[in-house]
Amino acid sequence: MKVAKFGGSSVANAVQYKKVANIILSDAERKAVVVSAPGKRHSDDVKTTDLLINLATSINENGYDEAVFNAILDRYKEIIEGLTLDDELLKSISDSLQEIISLYRYDEERLLDALKSSGEDNNAKVMTAYLVSLGQKATYISPKEAGLIVTDEPGNAQILPEAYEKVAELRNREGILVIPGFFGYSYQGHIVTFPRGGSDITGSIIAAGMNAVEYENFTDIDSIYCVNPNMVKNPCALKEITYREMRELAYSGFSIFHDEALQPIFQKGIPVCVKNTNHPEAKGTRIVLERELNEEPVIGIASDAGFCSVNITKYLMNRELGFGRRLLAILEDEGILYEHTPSGIDNLSIILREHQLDNGKEERVFNRIRQELLVDNVNIERNLAMIMVVGEGMKHAVGIASKATQALVDSGSNIKMINQGSSEVSMVFGVDGDSVNRAVNCLYNVYFPVQEKTFQ
Structure with a gap:
């Protein structure tokens, strides 16, 4: 089985959702799906996670910024209506946001973590509903149910070793499992987020725990390039790169893959394939334990x-x-x-x-x-x-x-x-x-x- 993670640009609107569904259903081995919060729909757009952070910072004793709250709901409303899903989904999202605000209003760190994580959490529920509407057996799995037990460090969660045994049990579940990225639960029962970009970390943990044959990371480019394409025109595409090389590059500015996300799959030797949601037929870039070295020493x-x-x-x-x-x-x-x-x-x-x-x-x-x-x-x-x-x-x-x-x-x-x-x-x-x-x-x-x- 494979674990597929879809980044924010892959689930930014209803059109992208349909592409994601086609990708999931095109390969029966894609059993577990990890989703980010809706990303930018265009270059001038605002990511849902940034809207949620703005909402969190606006909350005070007198209330919150209703314009930001409504902007968040509008993101989901556009997706839900575009997929002709039940309007009750939007109401449940609104209610969950209100519940988070009410519960954590006076705890700034917990409030921020809970609101940030809601972007992925609600998106996973919408994705599940859409797959079900297509006649698929799909189940939303919360990080708590999945066994993602993490340290109690707001904004900087680290997975605990005992979590992997619980995650392994997901292999016994039937149908497509949809899991929100970016956060887990501490033993104290708190929602705790990974560092920004942490949906990659969730996908990696799920792939390692379920002992996947491959971890697919879908984004908006055909492959990883040897240098930032915003700095150099038409850079060389990489077909294969090692974990060590990717770790160095990710740490030093390559935003395509979160640098902390490599550890769980590195330990298991699970290959990663970075692919394009908008061009899924492209082979993408594979991240592997060892590769055959050619005459080019610098990658x-x-x-x-x-x-x-x-x-x-x-x-x-x-x-x-x-x-x-x-x-x-x-x-x-x-x-x-x-x-x-x-x-x-x-x-x-x-x-x-x-x-x-x-x-x-x-x-x-x-x-x-x-x-x-x-x-x-x-x-x-x-x-x-x-x-x-x-x-x-x-x-x-x-x-x-x-x-x-x-x-x-x-x-x-x-x-x-x-x-x-x-x-x-x-x-x-x-x-x-x-x-x-x-x-x-x-x-x-x-x-x-x-x-x-x-x-x-």
Whole structure:
């Protein structure tokens, strides 16, 4: 059996719903279906999840923003009417939203999680009703019923190991199972959402728990490309990519697949196929445990902005036992995650996402570094972008780094940082945020000089 997950653009309106139904019914092995909330119907549209967040932030003792509430209902009304489903569905959605508001009005975190998750939850109910209207045996399965037991961290749920045993029982259910993505339930009985984009995580968990032969992730592109098509024209499409390569690319800016979603299926060795809802006959891109390496050592280039570098200098730093541990302890106390730590003899830099220093954290961290570590200097460099060059074949190739540095020089980019992990699957370059587009294009031209070819 297969698990198929459909993203927001795949279920944005009634026309897309019909495409999804045709895809589901075209393969009897598609037993479990995971759906996102309705996404954008056009480029200027607003995602349902964003509307739900706006609704949550508008709630106060005097009520809520009725215009936003009605805009959410209108999204479902358009779908329900377009599929000629029972009007009672819309009433049940309205009632469920009212119930959430009433129950969590005075608990901001729980309110936000419950309202955000309702986008997927209600969409799964509508999808189930539509499949039933087509004469199919389809059942809505709530995450609680499915056994998605998660940690009680609002907005950052993590699946608990014991959940998989319960999810495995879904294999015994008959017909098509429709499961909402993006959230689970804690042992305390609370709705808890995964990080944004977490419907991918739900699909992966269901596929792993049910021991699927394949996890299909349907979106709005024919395949995964070797570089962001918004940055480079007509980039090469990838037929196959490994989990490790995809993990690196997803973490570094590839929005096509949530980076945390790979872990459950990676552990089970379940292949993923990324496909296009609007063009389902296309083969898509397969994500696998191992692939045959060809003569091309680099398979992808990813970039992400919004980083900064905290630069620390202290004479004889390398002779001071425990310096790094005490520095990282300061970041841990403030709940700050770091990305890279390039260092020299008397200096060390911490690369992190700039937003983590908001709300007074920057001043507190800097004061503690000065007072507790007695450094000679500490400063911050903002507006950094990270560019990652990825490929399993890099470890066996000579001259990969020299090509990258020359390309960055040719682009006029000032290299702020170079880092390569011990796995040699990726190289990371830090550059000024203003030069990232030029840098990515120059790197692409070096590693993928013939744009027409499609890599295996």
